[in-house]
Amino acid sequence: MGPRETGRWAREETAAVVATVRTVFRQPGPERDSVVQSLKAAGAAIAAWALAGWWLQAPMALLAPWTALALVDVTVYRSLRAGLQQLAVIFIGTLTATAALGLTGDDTLGAMALALPPLLLIGTYRRFGTQGIYGATTALFVITATTASAGEIGHRLLETVIGAVIGITVNAFVLPPVHLRNAGDQLLRLPRDTGRLLRDLAQGVGGEWEAEQALAWHDASRRLEETLRYVREARQSGEESSRLNPGLRLRRAPSAQPPAALDARWATVIDHLRAITRTLATLAQGDNPLRSPGNDFFADWARLAETLAVLCEREYEALARREPSAPYRLEQRAVPEDVREAYEALDASFHALSGTGAVPAGELLAETWQVLRALVSDMPQEVGR
Numbered sequence: 001m002g003p004r005e006t007g008r009w010a011r012e013e014t015a016a017v018v019a020t021v022r023t024v025f026r027q028p029g030p031e032r033d034s035v036v037q038s039l040k041a042a043g044a045a046i047a048a049w050a051l052a053g054w055w056l057q058a059p060m061a062l063l064a065p066w067t068a069l070a071l072v073d074v075t076v077y078r079s080l081r082a083g084l085q086q087l088a089v090i091f092i093g094t095l096t097a098t099a100a101l102g103l104t105g106d107d108t109l110g111a112m113a114l115a116l117p118p119l120l121l122i123g124t125y126r127r128f129g130t131q132g133i134y135g136a137t138t139a140l141f142v143i144t145a146t147t148a149s150a151g152e153i154g155h156r157l158l159e160t161v162i163g164a165v166i167g168i169t170v171n172a173f174v175l176p177p178v179h180l181r182n183a184g185d186q187l188l189r190l191p192r193d194t195g196r197l198l199r200d201l202a203q204g205v206g207g208e209w210e211a212e213q214a215l216a217w218h219d220a221s222r223r224l225e226e227t228l229r230y231v232r233e234a235r236q237s238g239e240e241s242s243r244l245n246p247g248l249r250l251r252r253a254p255s256a257q258p259p260a261a262l263d264a265r266w267a268t269v270i271d272h273l274r275a276i277t278r279t280l281a282t283l284a285q286g287d288n289p290l291r292s293p294g295n296d297f298f299a300d301w302a303r304l305a306e307t308l309a310v311l312c313e314r315e316y317e318a319l320a321r322r323e324p325s326a327p328y329r330l331e332q333r334a335v336p337e338d339v340r341e342a343y344e345a346l347d348a349s350f351h352a353l354s355g356t357g358a359v360p361a362g363e364l365l366a367e368t369w370q371v372l373r374a375l376v377s378d379m380p381q382e383v384g385r
């Protein structure tokens with residue numbers, strides 16, 4: 001990246017961090033959940049060390065906070081599952097390391113050469129998930145810091161169990177994570193950020209735009225795609241967080257999950273917005289062989305983009321006003337008259353074009369039509385013919 005791109009990236013990242021910090025203090029959501037989970041993980045690790053290292057004076061107390069830290073996961077179900085997986089791989093790693101030390105006469109290098117290859121291979125077993133690597137790391141701890149005695153083996157397993165019990169207990173009973181609202185929080189960003197992008201596009205195409213500005217538009221459309229991915233991940237976490245979670249009993253009105261049909265709808269909007277920004281970026285290139293459709297066409301396109309931005313803003317306001325426990329409704333909506341008029345004016349501008357300028361104009365018209373169809377689900381088919 002050049003200096004200008006680096007500066008733009010730094011400004012965007014700084015603005016995003018500042019916005020995230022403000023959100024943590026202003027309202028509940030995934031940002032605040034992340035802070036809570038981080039504090040819980042730190043507290044679990046400290047408690048595990050206090051019990052294993054300070055009170056019990058365990059010879060390798062590090063395993064207890066290390067295990068507790070890893071098991072404060074995003075859901076209680078994942079903590080339990082990861083705890084069982086980690087106990088299994090640590091047990092295997094401890095026994096393998098002990099056997100390697102015995103076979104090599106407590107030779108550290110020889111024990112590593114003997115134990116690590118099979119443990120790393122075992123760690124790839126899919127049933128162990130992301131915990132598989134802990135078998136090899138546990139073996140490293142055992143080989144480098146202990147002997148092969150039965151007492152040392154017992155201490156390693158006890159320290160691991162202490163950390164697992166504390167980590168799972170803290171996650172399950174101290175503000176247990178319930179992510180049912182997170183998918184809705186992420187979904188709320190889609191109409192808001194889509195409306196912002198459409199307004200930026202409408203304002204930008206009214207004059208001459210540079211390649212850097214077109215790249216910023218395209219980056220914004222890619223970020224919309226990332227937000228949609230977060231919605232899907234949050235839905236999965238929400239469904240998972242309601243399993244084996246005592247925190248659900250404390251919530252009288254759990255948050256409703258947005259239907260998957262909304263994902264498909266916004267995926268369509270985002271796909272076609274990316275195509276629009278890609279076309280605009282192509283027109284901004286100096287070596288582009290196609291001619292611009294002209295100011296009249298872009299004036300009509302900007303007018304239509306403004307009306308689509310209004311549709312997104314109305315949807316954002318409706319979602320923001322919805323009660324967390326209220327179900328999501330996929331309502332059938334008529335085409336607003338201003339949207340219809342703006343599209344018909346753009347269609348007329350396209351048919352008045354000729355030459356190479358009609359090629360990008362046709363792409364923009366077709367892609368914008370698809371965005372319009374996705375935002376207004378019951379649009380009559382005669383519009384756009």
